[in-house]
Amino acid sequence: MVGVKDSQWVALREDDGRAYLLQNKPGEIKVKGLGRFDAMQLLDGYSIGERITVGQKSLTIVQAALPEARRNMFRRAQTIGIKDSGFLLSWMGIGVGSRVLEGGHGSAGLAMHIANVLGNTGTLISVEIRDEHAQVGKLNMDRLEEILPEFPDWHLLVGNLVDVEEKVKQICGEIDAAIIDMAEPWTVVNSIIPTLRIGGRIACYCPTTSQLEKSWNACENAGLEIEWAGEIIERKWSKASKGGVRPGNQPMGHTAFLMIAAKIASEEEE
């Protein structure tokens, strides 16, 4: 068993998966659902992996990571969830050392997933037009930086995605991937393409079919190759009361249509 280090973030996990995040440092804190206490006094003498009782609750102390940070996010704008983030990151090849542009940053739902895989050598540029949204996203990202063992070179730009070309070039030259999650993705595609390396990819996250169609046309007209468009459908299963496992009763909810397009080289001169 490993003791809880000073300033370490841990999660107190209920058996059903709910988790409460807290940092091992002195001073009274209030944790929604658990109450007020001094985290350092509470965790004194405990190790990661042990059970702890807080009020009426019996919890397991676990190392905090992305899933716990996500469950405890501060929220304002609608976030991109696990299902769609996972697909986008894998399809686009985003990983250690990648240079990624994302916007609107909103509450950082997607940005947290990206930061989780970039390592210390990656670069993430987040763009958000509304300062009040950017501040909520920053709270989530600052906390995630303290939780993850490695964190990318992260830049938060408060402004419009159409205006960031020069700034992106200054920060990292060119990017490997861009993910656009805002109401009108097609309006910013042309400003992002000059920052994208050949072979790099742009994804548009489109809640409605009309957004998908306009984004698709904008990417095609700009000379990008559409690699994938569609939706990721998730169906959860559960244990039936009389035995067996089966699809649960919850509906298959819609999140968004995703479109991924790649930048290809222009035709060879004759």
Ligand SMILES: C[S@@+](CC[C@H](N)C(=O)[O-])C[C@H]1O[C@@H](n2cnc3c(N)ncnc32)[C@H](O)[C@@H]1O
């Ligand atoms: C649905 S939210 C983004 C959620 C975020 N991707 C997440 O996963 O948490 C859309 C955001 O785009 C921002 N936005 C809209 N137009 C923008 C633009 N032209 N440039 C930058 N941000 C923009 C909005 O202010 C809003 O916060």
